[in-house]
Amino acid sequence: MAGKRLAYPWSSWPPTTQQRFFKLVLSGTATAFFAVFVGVYLFTGTLDQQIKAEKAQYSRVVPIVQEINMLHARQGDLAHLSVEEATRRILDDHALTEHTISFHETRISETMLGEEMTMTGLTLVMVTDFLKAIRDRASLQTPEFALTRNPDDPRLADVHLVLVR
CATH class of the missing domain: 3.30.70.60 (Ribosomal protein S6/Translation elongation factor EF1B)
Structure with a gap:
């Protein structure tokens, strides 16, 4: 049996140690997914707030720019001609x-x-x-x-x- 090799490193561990190991791996994986999910959720929430703030700023600026363009067009040197x-x-x-x-x-x-x-x-x-x-x-x-x-x-x-x- 010296030539027989074990397929996985934990195969030779006692069953209670294997159970503890797999529970730890499962809870670690679940924790990692939860952390990634929370991080993405918080990031998109922040991004959504930033987009709303940019939209609000844009809606305040657009009328001012349109008025400036309109006033600029009225100042033309040929505006009084036909x-x-x-x-x-x-x-x-x-x-x-x-x-x-x-x-x-x-x-x-x-x-x-x-x-x-x-x-x-x-x-x-x-x-x-x-x-x-x-x-x-x-x-x-x-x-x-x-x-x-x-x-x-x-x-x-x-x-x-x-x-x-």
């Missing part, structure tokens, strides 16, 4: 007149008039600069906007938009 005049000035300032293929007045609703325009062969930087200028300098908005890829040069874009105040 939509057509302000747009033409911005087109001239950004050298986009040669890219404009259509520019005419359109009716948005019963009481609102706007300018509908189509530009072609623009880079993305040109489009964003133009949109920023019409927002900041002329206080204009674009209720309709379509950006498509230029069929002649896929690196460029064509833009169709309606401008209103």
Whole structure:
């Protein structure tokens, strides 16, 4: 029997010691799971409180930022001009007149008039600069906007938009 090897180290222990060992392992495992569960529960509770606090702060800040943006848009140097005049000035300032293929007045609703325009062969930087200028300098908005890829040069874009105040 000297060549027979035991499968587990506790196989040679007395039965009472084995029972005590397994009860200890079971209670240790249960304690570890309980500790992990409590830790995760406390962590998610703290995280939930932090998320609620961030949401509350965000809800206080959003109206202030919107008001600042609105006041900033009203301070534009072209806000006193008509939509057509302000747009033409911005087109001239950004050298986009040669890219404009259509520019005419359109009716948005019963009481609102706007300018509908189509530009072609623009880079993305040109489009964003133009949109920023019409927002900041002329206080204009674009209720309709379509950006498509230029069929002649896929690196460029064509833009169709309606401008209103």
